[in-house]
Amino acid sequence: MATYIVRRILLMIPTLLGAVTLIFLLMRLLPGDVALYILGSGESSEVNKEALQQIREDLGLDRPLIVQYGLWLWGAVRLDFGTSYWTRQPVIEELKRRYPITANLAVMSLILGTLIAIPVGVLSAVRQDTLADYTARVFVISGLSLPNFWFAILIILGLVHYFKWLPPLDYAPFWVDPWQNLKQLVFPAVATGYRLSAIGARMTRSSVLEVLRDDYVRTARAKGLQEFVIVLKHALRNALLPVITIIGLELLTLFGGLVVIETVFTIPGIGRYLVDAITHRDYPSIQAVVFMFSLLVVTVNLMVDIVYGFLDPRIRYG
Amino acid sequence: MYVFLPHGMQRRALRGGGRSGLTLALLVVLGLTLASGGAAQEPSKGGTILWAVHEGMPDFDIHYQGTYIAAQPIGPIYNGLLTFDVYDNEKIVGDLAERWEISEDGKRITFALRKGVKFHDGADFTCADAKYSLEKLTDPKRATPLFVTIMENVFAGATCTDDFTLVLSLKEPSAVVLNMLAGAHAVMMKAGIAEQVDRKDPKFLVGTGPFKYKSHTPGVDFRAERNPNYWKPGLPHIDGYQAVVMPDLTKIFASFRARQLTMTGIGRHLEKPEADILQRDFPDAVVALGPRAGWDAFVMNVSKPPFNDPRVRKAAALATDREKLIEIAAEGWGVPGGYIGPHTPYGLPPEELHQYPQFGDDMAKRQAEAKRLLAEAGHSRGLEVDFLVRRGPMYERGALSRQDDLKKVGINLKLTLLDTAAFRDRNEKGDFQAYTTLNAVNIDDPVHYYSRFTCDTPANLGRYCNPEFDQLFQEQSRTFDVQKRAEITRRMEHILLQDIPDARGFYWKSAMAYWNRVQQWPPIQGTTVYNFGKFERVWCQGGKCM
Numbered sequence: 001m002a003t004y005i006v007r008r009i010l011l012m013i014p015t016l017l018g019a020v021t022l023i024f025l026l027m028r029l030l031p032g033d034v035a036l037y038i039l040g041s042g043e044s045s046e047v048n049k050e051a052l053q054q055i056r057e058d059l060g061l062d063r064p065l066i067v068q069y070g071l072w073l074w075g076a077v078r079l080d081f082g083t084s085y086w087t088r089q090p091v092i093e094e095l096k097r098r099y100p101i102t103a104n105l106a107v108m109s110l111i112l113g114t115l116i117a118i119p120v121g122v123l124s125a126v127r128q129d130t131l132a133d134y135t136a137r138v139f140v141i142s143g144l145s146l147p148n149f150w151f152a153i154l155i156i157l158g159l160v161h162y163f164k165w166l167p168p169l170d171y172a173p174f175w176v177d178p179w180q181n182l183k184q185l186v187f188p189a190v191a192t193g194y195r196l197s198a199i200g201a202r203m204t205r206s207s208v209l210e211v212l213r214d215d216y217v218r219t220a221r222a223k224g225l226q227e228f229v230i231v232l233k234h235a236l237r238n239a240l241l242p243v244i245t246i247i248g249l250e251l252l253t254l255f256g257g258l259v260v261i262e263t264v265f266t267i268p269g270i271g272r273y274l275v276d277a278i279t280h281r282d283y284p285s286i287q288a289v290v291f292m293f294s295l296l297v298v299t300v301n302l303m304v305d306i307v308y309g310f311l312d313p314r315i316r317y318g
Numbered sequence: 319m320y321v322f323l324p325h326g327m328q329r330r331a332l333r334g335g336g337r338s339g340l341t342l343a344l345l346v347v348l349g350l351t352l353a354s355g356g357a358a359q360e361p362s363k364g365g366t367i368l369w370a371v372h373e374g375m376p377d378f379d380i381h382y383q384g385t386y387i388a389a390q391p392i393g394p395i396y397n398g399l400l401t402f403d404v405y406d407n408e409k410i411v412g413d414l415a416e417r418w419e420i421s422e423d424g425k426r427i428t429f430a431l432r433k434g435v436k437f438h439d440g441a442d443f444t445c446a447d448a449k450y451s452l453e454k455l456t457d458p459k460r461a462t463p464l465f466v467t468i469m470e471n472v473f474a475g476a477t478c479t480d481d482f483t484l485v486l487s488l489k490e491p492s493a494v495v496l497n498m499l500a501g502a503h504a505v506m507m508k509a510g511i512a513e514q515v516d517r518k519d520p521k522f523l524v525g526t527g528p529f530k531y532k533s534h535t536p537g538v539d540f541r542a543e544r545n546p547n548y549w550k551p552g553l554p555h556i557d558g559y560q561a562v563v564m565p566d567l568t569k570i571f572a573s574f575r576a577r578q579l580t581m582t583g584i585g586r587h588l589e590k591p592e593a594d595i596l597q598r599d600f601p602d603a604v605v606a607l608g609p610r611a612g613w614d615a616f617v618m619n620v621s622k623p624p625f626n627d628p629r630v631r632k633a634a635a636l637a638t639d640r641e642k643l644i645e646i647a648a649e650g651w652g653v654p655g656g657y658i659g660p661h662t663p664y665g666l667p668p669e670e671l672h673q674y675p676q677f678g679d680d681m682a683k684r685q686a687e688a689k690r691l692l693a694e695a696g697h698s699r700g701l702e703v704d705f706l707v708r709r710g711p712m713y714e715r716g717a718l719s720r721q722d723d724l725k726k727v728g729i730n731l732k733l734t735l736l737d738t739a740a741f742r743d744r745n746e747k748g749d750f751q752a753y754t755t756l757n758a759v760n761i762d763d764p765v766h767y768y769s770r771f772t773c774d775t776p777a778n779l780g781r782y783c784n785p786e787f788d789q790l791f792q793e794q795s796r797t798f799d800v801q802k803r804a805e806i807t808r809r810m811e812h813i814l815l816q817d818i819p820d821a822r823g824f825y826w827k828s829a830m831a832y833w834n835r836v837q838q839w840p841p842i843q844g845t846t847v848y849n850f851g852k853f854e855r856v857w858c859q860g861g862k863c864m
Contacts, residue, residue, distance in 0.1 A: 030739075030740065031736070031739070032740045035375070036742045037739060038377075050458050050459070051459060051463065068451065088516075089518075157572060159572075165576055169573070207466070264568075266565075271539065273537065279737065279738065280739070
């Protein structure tokens with residue numbers, strides 16, 4: 001088992017390297033120049049060539065690509081992602097400031113999504129082919145098909161139109177001001193959690209339906225147990241395993257969705273940072289965010305692999 | 319509540335007639351009186367103004383940053399030597415200069431500086447600071463090309479005859495210098511600041527202005543608070559302000575409706591359908607509308623086929639249906655014009671503009687003439703043109719309208735949508751046949767409008783060059799008298815309307831919304847986006863701004 005884990009960890013390195021190399025090259029292939037932005041992203045088209053060259057030199061953009069890449073990579077392994085071209089702040093400081101906000105939103109979305117997914121899925125299964133089931137299925141299909149940015153805009157417009165209210169502009173961490181934190185993040189969490197809840201509800205429904213047809217459930221019914229005891233105590237427990245797996249995997253997709261949601265709701269998290277960085281061709285920031293995101297993905301995959309390894313010996317020796 | 323200042327009336331007023339000026343003043347007073355509920359009130363102290371900017375500033379040096387995203391939040395930290403009186407047709411008045419005199423040959427301007435003015439850190443403002451600031455404005459490494467390109471031709475030096483007398487020496491007389499010094503970016507900084515402090519460091523922000531730096535979170539907001547020792551007694555009235563970074567128009571408008579913002583933006587961020595909602599549902603909202611020194615540009619690369627042929631350029635201009643374009647791109651909030659803002663004293667009146675075929679009323683006739691010109695230029699079977707469009711609803715709608723118009727005469731525009739970075743990259747390299755975007759100037763002066771058409775200037779992306787035009791450009795820049803200068807610019811307009819270096823569609827109008835608790839907000843004028851009076855005299859009823 002130890003060999004298996006070490007092998008998996010070693011495999012992470014080329015995966016990460018591949019991801020950051022790819023993003024490094026892709027960003028350089030895109031047309032656009034951060035120096036032009038720094039000289040003024042407004043509507044005037046006046047640019048001084050001398051100043052442009054000076055900025056490129058200051059930022060090290062005039063160096064050969066391989067040198068830029070090597071320097072960045074050497075910094076990244078020491079968790080020094082350099083300085084943002086746009087804000088001139090150390091990228092690691094920006095990440096430290098913004099990651100907790102995104103993590104806060106991700107956790108809230110996950111909790112919200114799960115809290116909705118399981119009851120809806122169970123209800124849909126136990127009331128199969130009834131109005132409740134059809135309603136739940138509409139909910140699920142909508143959640144899967146509506147783009148989350150559009151849903152987010154609807155939420156904003158709905159809140160303003162009907163309540164003349166919007167989440168506050170100033171972010172407060174949960175441990176500093178829980179109420180302010182909830183007010184600010186609950187609606188963005190709904191926007192991202194909706195898709196998650198739809199996926200979870202669909203999985204819960206099919207899983208519960210399958211379990212409800214098992215022999216032990218039939219036995220429980222024959223014993224005269226009450227239906228809700230059968231569903232909650234016997235069926236749901238067994239049905240939840242695949243649901244938890246799928247929600248765990250969806251967490252990674254959710255991070256992608258947060259990029260859009262943070263921009264729409266003006267939340268100063270890592271997603272908005274990434275969007276701004278792409279707009280400004282702020283390479284160090286983009287590379288750092290992608291690096292951290294890749295690290296998260298490979299870590300989650302590693303954990304899944306290890307768990308599967310424990311559960312299924314064939315994987316360990318495969 | 320709506321305060322619309324009809325564009326035509328503003329334009330007539332700005333054209334210089336005393337009676338029209340009175341009309342505008344009356345309109346402004348009427349508008350402000352209506353907005354304030356009808357009675358003159360004692361200004362209340364307190365309140366914070368919040369507004370949206372669409373992205374965060376890259377650094378704190380507004381000598382270096384020509385964009386509004388820096389000028390709006392940072393401008394009120396400073397004073398200039400001169401400033402525009404935003405309540406009086408943007409007339410130039412003294413700011414840190416109490417008075418100024420121009421020598422007879424026009425080559426020396428002597429400024430008598432205000433005494434007793436202190437920087438936010440307690441240091442005295444003296445001539446050394448003014449001299450330093452002027453010299454910085456001429457340095458390409460420390461100032462935006464906007465200043466440098468003007469100053470390098472005229473700036474001979476600045477000297478201090480004593481602590482409070484500054485003499486600005488010019489290589490030649492320059493009418494634009496005073497306008498430039500009154501603009502939002504030509505602020506007076508503390509001597510040596512750029513050498514001592516990085517322009518990204520908030521410690522850079524030491525000014526003499528009505529507000530002091532409070533905090534800045536990159537990409538989130540910028541906050542400033544009242545300077546209690548401001549040299550203008552009793553001002554400012556509000557406690558401070560906060561510029562919030564909001565890239566999305568929907569969110570800006572929603573935040574305004576939810577009263578999280580005092581104003582949608584300064585001279586920005588309001589579209590027609592939103593104004594209609596405010597009119598219908600929010601009686602205490604004020605919609606301000608006025609001219610804007612920004613236009614819908616259709617820049618043609620005259621150094622390459624097919625637009626190196628004037629006949630093809632003329633055909634493109636003839637085929638453009640400007641009325642339709644204004645409806646589609648700006649939902650009616652636009653006005654046709656020549657190559658200088660129609661709201662300025664130099665803009666051509668509509669009747670004169672209509673004498674040029676591309677502004678004629680008969681669209682069918684114009685299309686026929688465009689086809690004839692294309693055939694004459696060897697494009698009787700039509701031609702294809704690569705057309706770069708900056709991504710964004712402001713640009714895309716207009717681009718589609720143009721595409722439709724030009725197709726009717728045989729010019730097929732192949733649209734390439736690019737984000738801003740890629741778009742600017744292609745333009746700067748001259749890698750285009752034609753492109754469209756919103757172009758603007760931050761000072762309403764002919765030099766700023768026309769410098770993009772003079773040979774060999776960095777702003778001339780279309781590579782147009784006409785020595786006769788350049789000669790007139792030099793001549794007008796040396797002419798201080800507005801009427802005489804306007805006579806020269808008329809000739810320049812004529813050249814451009816004949817040569818058609820770009821087939822611009824229309825001039826945008828600026829629109830913004832604010833709550834009527836806000837008092838003494840200036841009327842929208844051409845460059846309000848930059849020059850809005852630093853919140854000096856603005857106050858909020860009961861000290862609440864929303």
